[in-house]
Amino acid sequence: MQNPEVRKMTEEEKIKQELEEKFSYLKDTVVVKRSRRIFANLSPEKFDEVFAYVVKQMRFNALCTITGMDSGDTFTIMYHLNRESRIVLTIETSVSKNNPAIKTITPIFPNADIYEREIMDLLGIQVEGLPAGRRYPLPDNWPKNEHPLRKDWKASASGKETQNA
């Protein structure tokens, strides 16, 4: 009775297998959490190589969004890609807290623009190569160096009025 589910599982397993065969350093870092959900962990140096391969050769050619988070010592960046709107592959990488910077992926996904600006505003991570544009989502007169999604940022601690411009 479970046949359709089993067949789908093999597709996810195949993706895991292909990734691990192509990139030996990915061994044991690709996890199939459930049907249609795969998570992979990458070191920043290997990111470009794997990301380009996954998008161009493995048909993960749609970007759902990018999630950034403060993980204590580092920032975690997650790229959520999907294949034919079915299987979601989350590629996780980290970036140091000293002068945090990532490279833009807008040459591959033009729609990454707004997600990258969101990370810039809310976490204070620089995105190299992102063309000039208007900030998102904080107001233009938001104080510099205040990034609300950092864990040490508290709403009540920053008392400046930004509404009465």
Added chain:
Amino acid sequence: MHDPRDVQVPIGPQHPALKEPESFLISLHGEKITDATIKLGYNHRGIEKGCEERSYIRDLYLVERICGICSHSHSTCFVQAVEEIAGLEIPPRAKYIRTLISELERIHSHLLWLGVAGHEVGFDTLLMYTWRDREVVMDVLALISGNRVNYSMNTIGGVRRDITPKQKEEVLKATGILEERTKYYIWLAQNESTLLERLSKVGTLSRDDAERLGAVGPTARASGIAHDVRKDDPYAAYAELDFKVITANQCDVYGRTLVRLGELMESYSMVRQIMQKLPDGPISIKAPRKIPAGQAVSRYEAPRGEDFHYVRSNGTDKPDRVKVRAPTLANIQAVAKMLEGGYLADLPIVIAAIDPCFSCTDRLISLRQTDAQSKNTATWESLRLKGIEWYKSKGIDFSSLNKKLAESL
């Protein structure tokens, strides 16, 4: 040499053509739009940050308030992620009730959209008709949940309210009425020449552009992309329901209208199937207060397209990160493309055609203390006084007007 026909027009953040605050900078050559840049963020309320500071159950009510129209979408998308991390398998009856509310919400949202679209092209009769009809489904939603919006049906581990046989009857009756009305609107869309000519070839978005810019929902489906999370990545009870993914190849506002009308018909059929198949049994299971460490990606086909939530937990009763990507944020990037090459007069309907919801899009803001003694809350009276003072500081004083009004009564 500067061409006097080249001008830049700022539209918004406050503008009669816009239903919510967003701002567009439109470059024009005569009447034609040559470039459009969009600035968002005016509805930023800090909900993602807020989620990190609250328990899961409180977050459920907070994410429900990301958007009024697709409140059930966000709460279901979030609760699915939490349940996945906690390893909770909700009872079948709960799955069906979630799906029912989800389709009723789509019906009310698409009818609302049809009215707005009619209004934007000067066809206000259509607005009056569809919004009158929309009341039928709003009444049904109120009957089931007690609320017209923010239904609060979800809880971690299932749903909070059951469906009684009497409610079942009402839902089926409403579905019958609305189906007849929708058939008329489909006939109208196919035969009414003002609608046809006003919407065709307006706000075009090719299939390639829709894919490249990551459009979702009816916007993508009207450009021939047959993606629907309900089909592609089934959740709740969708795997057990029979329905078609409606697409159109017009790639314009007319196509988006046809897709939504077609989806309404599918929703009516789904509501009937749910009522027929509704399994017996409990509607929820007990959920732990603390959620074990883990992560989950949850997707949901909201009326406007794919809603995407990512939740990471750390073993406590509060999440480490909640990320929300509402469908409008995915679609808004295609809007600039749709506007380019079109006429300025088409702008309202082109923007309306993605069925934008900027509250969804700009989830985050921070509560700011305006004075020390009031802490983080402002009373209605203090807001009113603040408003009066603010206008006075700008040289506008309404107090004499108020006096006149009081005397005349």
